[in-house]
Amino acid sequence: MSRTLNCIVAVCPNMGIGNNGNLPWHPKRLSNEFKHFQKMTMTPTVEGKQNVVIMGRKTWFSIPERNRPLKNRINIVLSRALNLIGLQWIWEAMEAPCLRRLFVTRVQQQFDCDTFIPEISADKYRLLPGFPGVAEGMQEESGLQYEFEVYESIEN
Numbered sequence: 001m002s003r004t005l006n007c008i009v010a011v012c013p014n015m016g017i018g019n020n021g022n023l024p025w026h027p028k029r030l031s032n033e034f035k036h037f038q039k040m041t042m043t044p045t046v047e048g049k050q051n052v053v054i055m056g057r058k059t060w061f062s063i064p065e066r067n068r069p070l071k072n073r074i075n076i077v078l079s080r081a082l083n084l085i086g087l088q089w090i091w092e093a094m095e096a097p098c099l100r101r102l103f104v105t106r107v108q109q110q111f112d113c114d115t116f117i118p119e120i121s122a123d124k125y126r127l128l129p130g131f132p133g134v135a136e137g138m139q140e141e142s143g144l145q146y147e148f149e150v151y152e153s154i155e156n
């Protein structure tokens, strides 16, 4: 069975994704954008299975306690303090050849950021014209504009 590795992120124009342990636009809240995250991470490609969500320790602790673990998903939290040999399979799974999908929310406004992701390489990923269940066009809430994009790896 072919596997897909999905990544999901909301990003400022300069590829910043975080600031002081929060999202860059904190304390503004993008409720519909969060619903998009919930829907995409909760919807498994195989019926009856759950998606795994992998996050760093800081992201885990940035989630309000009442909302964690993220429901209907298998939550895996990375920490170098936990030297779990059993988690070797995560790295193997992430490095193995497979289809990779990037669900990217492009926030149009720039905010101060201290955490960044690399630019999405046009050599490695192609922007899809649309994706089932993903709203098209410019979205707006809390005075912020943003757009959903979905990319797929060119080689797998």
Ligand SMILES: NC(=O)c1ccc[n+]([C@@H]2O[C@H](COP(=O)([O-])OP(=O)(O)OC[C@H]3O[C@@H](n4cnc5c(N)ncnc54)[C@H](OP(=O)(O)O)[C@@H]3O)[C@@H](O)[C@H]2O)c1
Pocket: 008, 009, 010, 011, 016, 017, 018, 019, 020, 021, 022, 023, 055, 056, 057, 058, 059, 060, 062, 078, 079, 080, 081, 115
């Ligand atoms: N915009 C978005 O979509 C988005 C998504 C996620 C996060 N963020 C933001 O990004 C910022 C946090 O980013 P961050 O990258 O510093 O935090 P993070 O990835 O959530 O957490 C970093 C921690 O994860 C653990 N970790 C990371 N890589 C690891 C590895 N290879 N092996 C074992 N443990 C590992 C380490 O924990 P230990 O220190 O315990 O070893 C590290 O200190 C926050 O501002 C957050 O709000 C934004």
